[in-house]
Amino acid sequence: MTVTRDRQTVDAVEKLATALSVAVRVEPELIRAVRLELFPRLGVETESDLWFSGLVRSQGPKGLVFDTGERHRLQRRLERWLRQQHPDAPVHSLWRIIQHVHTDLSPALLLEEQVTWLAVAGRSGEIDDALAPALKAVTLQNRDGLKQWLASAWERLPQAVRDSSTGWQLAQTARPRFPARRFPFGVERVPLPARRLGDLARVLDDILITVRRDGDELEIDGQPVDPEAATEVPPDSYALPVPDTAPRVLTLLAGGPRERDEDLSVPVAWQLRVHVGPGPVLLRSARGHVFRLPERAAPVHGAGLAGRFLGISVARYEHAQLPPLDHSPDLCREVGAAFGDTYAKEYLADPSLAAVTERLARLSARRHDGPLVVYVRGYALPGRRSGGPNLAFRDSDPDRPDTVLTGEDLFRLATGSGADQVLVLLDTVRPPGSGDGWGYPPLSMELRTASWTGQISVLVPHDAGWDRLFGSWLVRLLRHGPDSGPQGWGWAPRDRFITGGELMRAVALDWPGDYPSTPRNFATGVPRELLPNPRYALRDFPDDLNLADFGEAYAQEAAAFLGEVIRDSADSPEDRERAVSTMLRLGPDRGVEAAVALDDLAERFAAAGRRADAAAAHQHAIDLLRPLAEQRPDRAWPALGSALYGLAGRLAEAYRWTEARPYAEEAVDLRRRLAATRPDQRPRLAESLHLWSLVLRGVGLHDAALDAAVEAADLFGRLTADDPDEHRSALAVCLGSLANRYGEVGLPEHALTVAVQAEVIRRAQAESDPEARADLARSLHVRWYWERSLGHAATAHATMTECVTMRRELAALRPEAHRPKYAESLNCLAVGLADLGHIGRAMAPAREAVSIYRELVAGGAVDLRQPLARAQRNLSLWLGALGRPAEAVSAASDAVSHYRELEAEQKGLHRADLADALAMWSGALDQLGEGRPRALDAARQAVALYRELFAAEPDKYRRALARSVNTLSIRLDALGRSEEAARLRKEVRDIVSGALPPF
Structure with missing residues (x-):
């Protein structure tokens, strides 16, 4: 690979620029002073290289100015450097050098450099004190120059300065001077109590914001209101003046349910909702003004709900021609309850005509755009007008039309309520002696504001025992759905709501044929969602409902829908639990389907990087399947094997080998039993054997892991012979794993032979399918490893060169998928060059590998920190071999930092790598000559870690511990501590001889 720039020059410039990144303007005098005091080994040419480097935005007679983005990057590097250096290290004198050179710099720019130094030096607690005089000058002396400086310097300041409470206050004073783009202060909460903003508020203008009461909540809108429009705010809303800060600041004073004051921060373009209860509310602005909002108005009954239900039940009449009906208002309430909790319900028992009309008129006064259902039980009288039968109430007189209500009159009153749908249910009885030659004709129904209106009416003879028939049947229909009807006509398990049209079809099709007085339906308009579907599969079904009564067709459709819900429930655990519960109620076979859906959900979790959620979903599936395996072994066993395999795989991905072992072993045993009688299960057995070999290897049982890998490869080989297209890829994967298992038991020749077989398969695939090149590259990587292990350095170099070329092309086509593997191959190519003695070419x-890994980790790929640390460790080793100890120290230090993070997150998993990196860092520091005390400290840390590793696995870490203790003795000798060194050398002899026990 061609290197277009001299990396040594670039690193020298980068190092010098890092130290100078504190300065706002960098003069030649400052460059020279910093180079001579901090980097005496750098030549004078480094100064000119810096002057014309890409890090610089502009140069002038007075000095250069760094690019803002590069300056922030350099400051972050300086911050890490300062943390890693001993307090007596020269770099800690940097601020003294800058102060000396910049004695004549303007106070504002000197302040900027001071707070920048405090930020990178890890002294953020001192930033507020440093900025306090500037804030005082602005708020008390109105120093406009400072405001102008802050507006221009804001983007240059480190984040710690911008996040400080004093920095935030200064930014508020300078907001009008910021560029026209959005104010760059993106906090959502003010970084200090509102009561401390009095001085700041004095220099800010007020703006108006809207505060609205919504029930027991307060909605505060941070968007400013035009003062001319403030008088037009809607009811229950108030325009309050507050200081123009970003975010807005108010204090909700104690009172009512609030035991203490609460500061509220409202971002400019947001709305904030806070629960305040029904009582009056006191708000205080940052200026100290207190505003009182009155208690909320009493809520309008029914407002905000999905619908309203008005039940009218008449059993007692004043006129002699209308004998009492033998029913109570209970059925009316049962009908209302069947419409669900989303309906606000009102009931009238034995009302007068005036009470009914008054109640309907009140509904019109409290207009509501949800559906309205009116249910009437009582007598219907033969009509003397075109409107059909008249509805009778307690004080109705059959001979006086003004005491009854026609069906059309009822509709006119109902549609005047503003409801978007109106349904009238007439459950009526013919009076004695009225005959049976009359009934409800089609009504002339006006939509008005409604999108749909409908009527369902029934008229039964008096004293026939049928007066409860329609109401009871309607309750059962609304609670359980129809017994008959074509599939897909509504009432399906995936339909959350039922429309008025679907309700009417159910009434027409499901009404028993031997019942008297078939209901009559009339409707107009476009039906919309009217009531909850009792058969919606994702609802809470009552315990006394047997879902099997809905039939097999419902069970199949419900299971399919609920399976979709489970698979899509990554962010809806409540829906998932309800779906699983319902499927179990549908029967054992549906429970198996629920477990399969959970297994699919686990795979989706895994693909999204949510390993813990994936493992939990697999475990949930296993818990469901274990009892079902006894009831339905033919269906449950394959699903249980899949869930066990999935959970073992998730645990293995997290290196939790011991936990994965029982699940992987059970998956193999179960699938072996299945494969004995079902040939279609042999591929599943082969994949389980492959995973089983990986788990055994993870727990240190290498011989058993090899046996499992051999069996898996043999089985995949036989499957490939029968169906090459289906199983050839799996065979190649298994052969690659088998190669590693051979190598781990000391058979590298076998490993190489098997790796070549895998490569042959992958190469044939890649010739016919370019998409398979990534798999070929993976096989080349395995082959390279075992060629290198056998000492075939030249052949291994050629293999890895082909792999790098291939992965470079793949990374160019799909960077997000292939750049990590490309970086891995680059690192291996460097290792191979070093094996050949070409350490300079390996650099x-x-x-490049380190650079790619750094970029990916900075972009959020935290899983790549381990390969990044490994690449930096290699780089440190080779830099030391090339006689560049300073760069070796830097690379080793970065590797140690990454391994510390990884070890802190997964205790014990990265301990050996951390110990090795510490030992390498110690060697680099010692070679540098300037950090021998730090080299001794790193060596001590390495020894401490190796002691822990040796105590757990003596045979594995005996030599490593002896080597690290010996290194520590050498470090002590170099510092003149001969007695300690002598004791350690004796300990080395004891460790090597086995005289020192691992405890």
């Missing part, structure tokens, strides 16, 4: 691919 280019090694640096």
Whole structure:
């Protein structure tokens, strides 16, 4: 690979620029002073290289100015450097050098450099004190120059300065001077109590914001209101003056349910909702003004709900021609309850005509755009007008038309309520002696504001025992759905709501044929959602409902829908639990389907990187399947094997080998039993054997892991012979794993032979399918490893060169998918070059690998921190071999930092790598000569870690511990501490001889 720039020059410039990044303007005098005091080994040419480097935005007679983005990057590097250096290290004198050179700098720019130094030096607690005089000058002396400086310097300041409470206050004073783009202060909460903003508020203008009461909540809108429009705010809303800060600041004073004051921060373009209860509310602005909002108005009954239900039940009449009806208002309430909790319900028992009309008129006064259902039980009288039968109430007189209500009159009153749908249910009885030659004709129904209106009416003879028939049947229909009807006509398990049209079809099709007085339906308009579907599969079904009564067709459709819900429930655990519960109620076979859906959900979790959620979903499936395996072994066993395999795989991905072992073993045993009688299960057995070999290897049982891998490869080989297209890829994967298992038991020749077989398969695939090149590259990687292990350095170099070329092309086509593997191959190419003695040539691919890994980790790929640390460790080793100890120290230090993070997150998993990196860092520091005390400290840390590793696995870490203790003795000798060194050398002899026990 061609290197276009001299990396040594670039690193020298980068190092010098890092130290100078504190300065706002960098003069030649400052460059010279910093180079001579901090980097005496750098030549004078480094100064000119810096002057014309890409880090610089502009140069002038007085000095250069760094690019803002590069300056922030350099400051972050300086911050890490300062943390890693001993307090007596020269770099800690940097601020003294800058102060000396910049004695004549303007106070504002000197302040900027001071707070920048405090930020990078890890002294953020001192930033507020440093900025306090500036804030005082602005708020008390109105120093406009400072405001102008802050507006221009804001983007240059480190984040710690911008996040400080004093920095935030200064930014508020300078907001009008910021560029026209959005104010760049993106906090959502003010970084200090509102009561401390009095001085700031004095220099800010007021703006108006809207505060609205919504029930027991307060909605505060941070968007400013035009003062001319403030008088037009809607009811229950108030325009309050507050200081123009970003975010807005108010204090909700104690009172009512609030035991203490609460500061509220409202971002400019947001709305904030806070619960305040029904009582009056006191708000205080940052200026100290207190505003009182009155208690909320009493809520309008029914407002905000999905619908309203008005039940009218008449059983007692004043006129002699209308004998009492033998029913109570209970059925009316049962009908209302069947419409669900989303309906606000009102009931009238034995009302007068005036009470009914008054109640309907009140509904019109409290207009509501949800559906309205009116249910009437009582007598219907033969009509003397075209409107059909008249509805009788307690004080109705059959001979006086003005005491009854026609069906059309009822509709006119109902549609005047503003409801978007109106349904009238007439459950009526013919009076004695009225005959049976009359009934409800089609009504002339006006839509008005409604999109749909409908009527369902029934008229039964008096004293026939049928007066409860329609109401009871309607309750059962609304609670359980129809017994008959074509599939797909509504009432399906995936339909959350039922429309008025679907309700009417159910009434027409499901009404028993032997019942008297078939209901008559009339409707106009476009039906919309009217009531909850009792058969919606994702609802809470009552315990006394047997879902099997809905039939097999419902069970199949419900299971399919609920399976979709489970698979799509990554962010809806409540829906998932309800769906699983319902499927179990549908029967054992549906429970198996629920477990399969959970297993699919686990795969989706895994693909999204949510490993813990994936493992939990697999475990949920296993818990469901274990009892079902006894009831339905033919269906449950394959699903249980899949869930066990999935959970073992998730645990293995997290290196939790011991936990994965029982699940992987059970999956193999179960699938072996299935494969004995079902040939279609042999591929599943083969994949389980492959995973089983990985788990056994993870727990240190290498011989058993090899046996499992051999069996898996043999089985995949036989499957491939029968169906090459289906199983050839799996065979290649298994052969690659088998190669590693051979190598782990000391058979590298076998490993290489098997790796070549895998490569042959992958190469044939890649010739016919370019998409398979990534798999070929993976096989080349395995082959390279075992060629290198056998000492075939030249052949291994050629293999890895082909792999790098291939992965470079893949990374160019799909960077997000292939750049990590490309970086891995670059690192391996560097290792191969070093094996051949070409350490200088190894530097280019090694640096490129580190650069790619750094970029990916900075972009959020935290899983790549381990390969990044490994690449940096290699780079440190080779830099030391090339006689560049300073760069070796830097690379080793970065590797140690990454391994510390990884070890802190997964205790014990990265301990050996951390110990090795510490030992390498110690060696680099010692070679540098300037950090021998730090080299001794790193060596001590390495020894402490190796002691822990040796105590757990003596045979594995005996030599490593002896080597690290010996290194520590050498470090002590170099510092003149001969007695300690002598004791350690004796300990080395004891460790090597086995005289020192691992405890």
